[in-house]
Structure formats: C-alpha cells, structure tokens
Amino acid sequence: MRELKILAVVIFFTAVVYWGVEPFAHSQMHPHVAPADFAFKDLGVNSKKGDAAKGAETFMSAGCIGCHGVSSQGMAAPMDHASASASFGVVPPDLSTAGAIYDKNFLAALIKDPTKALKVEHKFNESRPHPMIAFFGLGGDIDQEIADIVAYLQSIAPVTPMSDKQVFADACQRCHDIKYDKLMSTTDKEALKAYMGTVPPDLSMMIRSKGTEYLTTFINNPQKQLVGTSMPRVGLSEKAQNQVIAYMEKVGDSKKAEREDLGYKLIGYMVLFTLLAYAWKVKIWREVH
Amino acid sequence: MAEIRKATGFIDWLDQRLAVNKFIKVMMTEYWIPKNINFLWAMGVVLMVLFMVLIVSGIFLLMYYKPDIKLAFDSVNYTIMQEVEYGWLWRHIHGVSASVIFLVIYIHMFTGIYYGSYKKGREIIWLTGMALFGMFSAEAFSGYMLPWGQMSYWAAQVITNLFGGIPFIGESLVVWIRGDFLVADATLTRFFMLHVLLLPLVILLLIAVHFYSLRVPHVNNQESEEFDFEDEAKKYLTGQKVESKVVPFWPVFLSKDFFVVGVALTIFFYLVCFHYDFAMDPINFEPANNMKTPAHIYPEWYFLWSYEVLRGFFFDIGGVAAMDIGLAAFGFANVIFMLLPFLDRNTDHVAPAHKRPLFFVWFWLLLIDMIVLTVYGKLPPTGNNAWVGFGATITFLVLFILLPIITKMEANCKCNTGGCK
Structure with a gap:
C-alpha cells in the first residue's frame, strides 16, 4: 500500500509539471483563435446566378488572359516564369483548376477587390498597387458579370478529383518549395524576396512544426495567427485545403502510419x-x- | 601466479584466467542491497536502461547525421526521418528518452534528498550523482543543437551568451566557446564532438565512480536503518533469507527492477509513437534562421526551473544590473544542490523526511517551488508572471539559506532521536 501511495505522489507531481509546461503554457503563448471560416463571411455574398457561357465571353473581354494562362483551354500564359516573376513579383496562377480549388464566394470577391479578399491591404495601396488589377466591370451589372466569370471558371475546372499534390502545386507552389518532394517555387527566388519581403519558407516539415490545427486556421486566414504577415489569404475551399494539409503530411510526416502501427x-x-x-x-x- | 590446471569446462577455463565466478559474486550474486525498499530504489536501473537506449539510438543516428549547418537539418529531417528505414524510430526514441531521463533523474535526486541518502558516508554518491546531472545537462544541451532547428540555434545563442556575464573574461570566453563571433558552423561541429565523444566518456566514467561509491557506505533503505551488512549477508547465505535484512543484487533486487523497467518502457514507447511533442518541440522542425527570432524562446522543460531563476530578477537592485543578479542567482542554483551534504548540519542523523518535521516542510516547499519555477520558466515573463517568477526565485534562494539553520536546530534538539519537532 505504501508503494501505491508513493506512486500516487510521483504521478501527481509529474502530471502537474506536464500540465504546466505543455497544455497550460502553450495556451498562454498561443491564444486560441476562432475556427477556420470556409464561407469567407467577411467578404459578403454574391447572390447572382452565374452563366458559364456568358462568363467565357466576359472572361476574354475582361483581359484576364493578359496575365493568366488557362492551359486546359489551350491558353498559354503570356510570359514565361522568369519574365512573369520580374514583371509581377510573383508568377500569376494558371486558372485551369481555380474553379475547383477556390471557394466560389472568395473568387467573386477576389475579382472585384483583390487586396481585400487576399487580406493584403496592409501591404498594397495606391502608391504600391497589387499586381492583380481589380475588375471594374464591362458596363453591365458588375456582380452579374463576376458571377458569370466564376461560373465559367467552375465549368472548365477538372471533373475528376485532383490529387493532393496537384492541389498543393496549384495553390501554393507559386511561392513555396517542398524540397523533400522536389517541388520548387515557380517564381524566381530573388523576385519573391523583393515581393514578399522575405523568401517564403520551404514547407517540407511544416506539418511537424505547426501541426494540422494551426495550419487549418492559418491557411484559411494567415492574419489570424500571424498578424502583419505578407502571406495572402488564398481562399481555398475546405476540401482543397484539407488536401493541401494531407499532402504536407505525406511529405513531412511520411512515416505516420508506420509509427502508429x-x-x-x-x-x-x-x-x-x-x-x-x-x-x-x-x-x-x-x-x- | 595461480596454478593453472586442466579446465573442467568453459566457465572453469575462464574462471582460472579471469576469476569470473568471483567477479559475478562481487558484482551480482553477493552484492547486497537492503530489503526494506520501495520502487523508488529502481530508478537507478531505469536510468541505466534509458542511458543505454540513448547510446544505442545515438549510434544509429550517428550513421546518417551530418554536423554541418548546411546539411544538419536535412540529414535529420529528411534522411533520418523520411528516407532511412525506421530512422524516425531511432530519432523519436533518442529525443523522447533524452527528455524522460531527466524526469527519472529528478525523481532519483528527490528520493535521495527525502531519505537523507546524501550524507554520513554517502557524500561521494551524492557528489558524483550531481556531477552526472551536470554532465547530462551539457549532453542534453549539446544534443539539442544538432538538428539545427530554430530552437537549436536560438537556445545556443542565448545560453552561450550567458558566459558573457562572467567578469573580465566573459566576452573572450563566449567567442572561445562558440569558435566564432556568432553561433555558427564551428559551434555546431564542436558541440557535435562534445555530444558524441567527450561528454559520453565523462558520463561513463562518472557512472562507474557513482556505482563504486555505493559499495562502501551501502545503499540506504526506507527507514534509513543502519545495520551490519556482513552479518545480514551471512544470514542470507546460511538460508535465513526471510530474517535477513538484505537481498542480493541478482536475482532478487533486479527481478523487481525488471518489472519497474517494464512499466517505464511501456509508457516510454507510448510517448515515442503517440505523444512526443513535449520532448521534440515542434518549433525545432523549422530550420534555424538567424534573421527570424522566435516569438518565445525557452529551454527544454528540465532546464526551466534554473532558467526562471536566471530571469527571475527583472529589475536592477542598488545599481546592480538585473542581468548580473540573475546570472549570480543562476550560478548559485547550479552549484547549490552539489553542496547539499554540507548544508545539512544534522550530519549524524540519517532519517526519511517524514521523521524530520522541519526538514519535511523544507523538502515539500522546495519541490513545489521548483515546480512553480518550471512552469513560470516557460510562460512569457510579463505582468504577474514576472512577479511570480521573482517570488519563486527568492523562495528558492531563501530555502537554501535556511537549510543549515533548520538542520542545526534539528541537530541541537535531542528529543525524538534527533528528529526534532
């Protein structure tokens, strides 16, 4: 009996130390943030019903392909990566899969006001404009025109499910490396450094350093966890974001299944x-x- | 020279040349341990097992690790963690056992304090034990640098910087330790040498002396009862096993230790595979970046109490800079445990703390104070946290100043066989 009493004392003090330096200390150092918002409520809702056929025309007239490629539709990007890096700071995304991986509501808000949707108003203003120019409309109902463009992007998005790696490549690889899977940023590093203020980190081990919970809220809205960061909100849908995190886990924590087994x-x-x-x-x- | 005759078998052949039978008797079957003990007496063997685990896992890691700031991070996180078969297992085992071994060291240490096993002939055991604690701390610190993650770098930066506070030679000393003006490649490579060669050698040597120093004064027991080990051993050997107050190291003492080791390793493997963040801080999975200071810099949990003593004084007192007072307090904290046998002025009286009322209070206050220091050592030192840390630091210092006084009072009081009320 005496041994059990001693054991209880040892366990009690060990537990207090553990609680103090782990859950308690971390709750003090990293205050809890609101859960990820995949509806992007702060951007309002575009309630117009888009027409993909009209959207295709609007898309062409709006000049999107002046910067963006849509390779699945045979529209190559107007510049190679090096010149695009030099001109814009970052390579503009190819829009072939945008309708599949980005939230519809977010896309609409992005076309209308990029800095607001991306949450980079602290970095870009009139004297330093964001490389993506806001769409001012073709003269009709701008919300209808935007809804049409989004409908068009959705209509050309791949029907078969995309692989986790493909989602990551389309959503993150313009800026980030995953060198453990030999994925390197499409944008030139020097241009990126000038554009972002620092070279965005390699994401190979990010799953182990930040963990799923943090990444879920961070990718959804970087400002929530890291106020003032130059990383934009990318507007991934919940499914696409989960795929990105799954891919990061596949690379950075590749032995998870073996470890648990x-x-x-x-x-x-x-x-x-x-x-x-x-x-x-x-x-x-x-x-x- | 002993007469060499035709051997009756392999063991006999060996025995004639190496005296293996005598050796086994001295080391195992006739190495006497008191019978009146509890599971806390198994912590030494648990520590030995964990240390062996560290050596074996360390050897495996050594086959792929590269001590170069350009290669270190990827050799650990890519080669070992992703590429090499079961490399992750050895790394997790190494990281988790390095953390867990400190928990067991603290339990072992506080057991020694509680039962008074540091004095009256057992001073060398205590001193070598505390020297081992110091060497393990250096081993842990140097090892933590090797993956070259964010906390590897910044902890190295902060801790090596501490030496700068030493009067006169401080600045040169820091450069000498780092091998460069900043924590850099030279620093990593020399800490690698310390971690895999010099410190393990010193630890092995100290362990040998620690074990040897147990032989003469013998192992203490739950009641701190003093008895003649030779008489009790004779009793045991003549078959009075139940009456004898001692048991042989093998198989009796170790049979219990095997069980305790089994329980410990069960928990250990749970931690290795499912719950390792406490030992392998996620922030260290970010590569070292000297341009990006982490929001919170803190050492591993086992250094937190002394780290909090270091930063407990957060304001200048009487013209002396806060940092200098902190550094002095930190120095005090790191040597004071060593001096415990000499601070306890009730030198002749060995008893468990519950039979020494004043010491009993002192013991639990010290334990609680060190836990408070540990927790507040991790919290950001702002607002109330800073004051709690300051209070706990003062308490720590005062407790050790009081120890000679209360033990002297205890010694002067003849009632209760020297235990005093």
Missing part, C-alpha cells in the same frame, strides 16, 4: 514483458519475504 506492437510487447517480469518478481520475492 508499430506503436501498438511496441506497447503490446512491453506489456507482455512487464507481466512476465511481475510474475518472476513475485516468485523470487516469495523466498525472501
């Missing part, structure tokens, strides 16, 4: 060892007690 075996082995050791101990000590 082996974990049960190791614990099972030690439990068996402990039981046998206990039986042996009882047998040995019977002689001396």
Whole structure:
C-alpha cells in the first residue's frame, strides 16, 4: 500500500509539471483563435446566378488572359516564369483548376477587390498597387458579370478529383518549395524576396512544426495567427485545403502510419514483458519475504 | 601466479584466467542491497536502461547525421526521418528518452534528498550523482543543437551568451566557446564532438565512480536503518533469507527492477509513437534562421526551473544590473544542490523526511517551488508572471539559506532521536 501511495505522489507531481509546461503554457503563448471560416463571411455574398457561357465571353473581354494562362483551354500564359516573376513579383496562377480549388464566394470577391479578399491591404495601396488589377466591370451589372466569370471558371475546372499534390502545386507552389518532394517555387527566388519581403519558407516539415490545427486556421486566414504577415489569404475551399494539409503530411510526416502501427506492437510487447517480469518478481520475492 | 590446471569446462577455463565466478559474486550474486525498499530504489536501473537506449539510438543516428549547418537539418529531417528505414524510430526514441531521463533523474535526486541518502558516508554518491546531472545537462544541451532547428540555434545563442556575464573574461570566453563571433558552423561541429565523444566518456566514467561509491557506505533503505551488512549477508547465505535484512543484487533486487523497467518502457514507447511533442518541440522542425527570432524562446522543460531563476530578477537592485543578479542567482542554483551534504548540519542523523518535521516542510516547499519555477520558466515573463517568477526565485534562494539553520536546530534538539519537532 505504501508503494501505491508513493506512486500516487510521483504521478501527481509529474502530471502537474506536464500540465504546466505543455497544455497550460502553450495556451498562454498561443491564444486560441476562432475556427477556420470556409464561407469567407467577411467578404459578403454574391447572390447572382452565374452563366458559364456568358462568363467565357466576359472572361476574354475582361483581359484576364493578359496575365493568366488557362492551359486546359489551350491558353498559354503570356510570359514565361522568369519574365512573369520580374514583371509581377510573383508568377500569376494558371486558372485551369481555380474553379475547383477556390471557394466560389472568395473568387467573386477576389475579382472585384483583390487586396481585400487576399487580406493584403496592409501591404498594397495606391502608391504600391497589387499586381492583380481589380475588375471594374464591362458596363453591365458588375456582380452579374463576376458571377458569370466564376461560373465559367467552375465549368472548365477538372471533373475528376485532383490529387493532393496537384492541389498543393496549384495553390501554393507559386511561392513555396517542398524540397523533400522536389517541388520548387515557380517564381524566381530573388523576385519573391523583393515581393514578399522575405523568401517564403520551404514547407517540407511544416506539418511537424505547426501541426494540422494551426495550419487549418492559418491557411484559411494567415492574419489570424500571424498578424502583419505578407502571406495572402488564398481562399481555398475546405476540401482543397484539407488536401493541401494531407499532402504536407505525406511529405513531412511520411512515416505516420508506420509509427502508429508499430506503436501498438511496441506497447503490446512491453506489456507482455512487464507481466512476465511481475510474475518472476513475485516468485523470487516469495523466498525472501 | 595461480596454478593453472586442466579446465573442467568453459566457465572453469575462464574462471582460472579471469576469476569470473568471483567477479559475478562481487558484482551480482553477493552484492547486497537492503530489503526494506520501495520502487523508488529502481530508478537507478531505469536510468541505466534509458542511458543505454540513448547510446544505442545515438549510434544509429550517428550513421546518417551530418554536423554541418548546411546539411544538419536535412540529414535529420529528411534522411533520418523520411528516407532511412525506421530512422524516425531511432530519432523519436533518442529525443523522447533524452527528455524522460531527466524526469527519472529528478525523481532519483528527490528520493535521495527525502531519505537523507546524501550524507554520513554517502557524500561521494551524492557528489558524483550531481556531477552526472551536470554532465547530462551539457549532453542534453549539446544534443539539442544538432538538428539545427530554430530552437537549436536560438537556445545556443542565448545560453552561450550567458558566459558573457562572467567578469573580465566573459566576452573572450563566449567567442572561445562558440569558435566564432556568432553561433555558427564551428559551434555546431564542436558541440557535435562534445555530444558524441567527450561528454559520453565523462558520463561513463562518472557512472562507474557513482556505482563504486555505493559499495562502501551501502545503499540506504526506507527507514534509513543502519545495520551490519556482513552479518545480514551471512544470514542470507546460511538460508535465513526471510530474517535477513538484505537481498542480493541478482536475482532478487533486479527481478523487481525488471518489472519497474517494464512499466517505464511501456509508457516510454507510448510517448515515442503517440505523444512526443513535449520532448521534440515542434518549433525545432523549422530550420534555424538567424534573421527570424522566435516569438518565445525557452529551454527544454528540465532546464526551466534554473532558467526562471536566471530571469527571475527583472529589475536592477542598488545599481546592480538585473542581468548580473540573475546570472549570480543562476550560478548559485547550479552549484547549490552539489553542496547539499554540507548544508545539512544534522550530519549524524540519517532519517526519511517524514521523521524530520522541519526538514519535511523544507523538502515539500522546495519541490513545489521548483515546480512553480518550471512552469513560470516557460510562460512569457510579463505582468504577474514576472512577479511570480521573482517570488519563486527568492523562495528558492531563501530555502537554501535556511537549510543549515533548520538542520542545526534539528541537530541541537535531542528529543525524538534527533528528529526534532
């Protein structure tokens, strides 16, 4: 009985230390933030019903392809990566999959007011304009025109599910490397540094340094976790964002399944060892007690 | 020279040349341990097992690790963690056991304090034990630098900088330790050398002395009872196993230790595979970047109490800079445990703390104070946190100043066989 009492004391103090330096300290250092908002409520809602056929025309007239490529529709980007990096600071995205990976509501808001949707108003203003020019409309109902463009982008988006890696490449690779999977940013590093203020980090091990929970709120709205960061809000849909995180886990924590599977075996082995050791101990000590 | 005759078997052949039977008797079957002990007495063997785990896992990691600031991070996080078969396992085992071993060291240490196992002939055990604590701390610190993550770099920056506070030689000392004006490649490579060669050698040597120093005064027991080990051993050998107050190291003592080790390793492997963040701080999975200071810099949990003593004084007192007072307090905290046998002025009286009322209060106050220091050592030192840290630091210092006084009072009081009320 005395041993159990001592054990209880040891466990109690160990638990207090653990609680203090882990959950408690971390809750003080990293205050909890509101959960990710995949509806992007702060941007309002475009309630117009888009027409993809009209959208295709609007898309062409609006001059989108002056900067963007839409490779799936045979429209190549007007510049190669190096010249695009030099001209814009960052390579403009190819829009072939935009309708699939970005939220519809976000896309509409982005076309209308890029800096607001991207949450980079602290970085870009009239004296330093954002490289993506806001769409001012073709003379008709601007919200209807935007809804049409979004409908068009959705209509050309791939129907078959995209791989996690493909989603990552389309959504993140313009700026970020994942060198452990030999994925390098399409934008030139020097241009990126000038554009972002710093070279965006390699994301190979980010899953281990930040964890799923943080990444979920961070990617959804970087300002929430890192006020003032130059990383824009990218507007991924919940499904696409989960795919991005899944891909990061596949690269940075590639042995997770093996670790968990082996974990049960190791614990099972030690439990068996402990039981046998206990039986042996009882047998040995019977002689001396 | 002993007479060499035709051996009756392999063991006999060996015995004639190496005296293996005698050796096994001295080391195992006739190495006597008191019977009246509890599971806390198994912590030494648990520590030994964890240290072996660290050596073995360390050897595996050494096969792929590259001590170069350009290669270190990727050799750990790509080669070892993703490419090499079960490389992740050895790294997780190494990282988690490095953290867990400190928990067991603290339990082992506080057991020694509680049962008075540091005095009256056992001073060398205590001193070598505390020297081991110091060496393990250096080993942990140097090892933490090797993955060259953000906290590797910034902890190295902050801790090596501390030496700058030493009067006169401080600045040159910092450069000498770093091998450069900044924490850089030279620093990483020399800490690698310390981590895999010099410090492990010193630790092995100290462990040998620590074990040897147990032989003469013998292992203490739950009641701190003093008895003649030779008489008790004779009793045991003549078959009075139940009456004897001692048991042999093998198989009796170790049979219990195996069980305790089994429990410890069960928990250990759970931590290795499912719950390792406490030992492998996520922030260290970000590569070192000397242009980007992390929002919070803190050491691993086992250094937090002394780190909090260091930063507990956050304001200048009487013209002396806060940092200098903190550094002095930090120095005090790191040597004061070493001096414990000499601060306890009740030198002749060995008893568990619950039979020494004043010491009993002192013991629990110290433990609680160190836990407060540990927790506040991690919290941001702002507002109330700074004051709690300051209070706990003062309490820590005062407790050690009081120790000679209360133990002297205890010694002067003849009632209760020297335990005093």
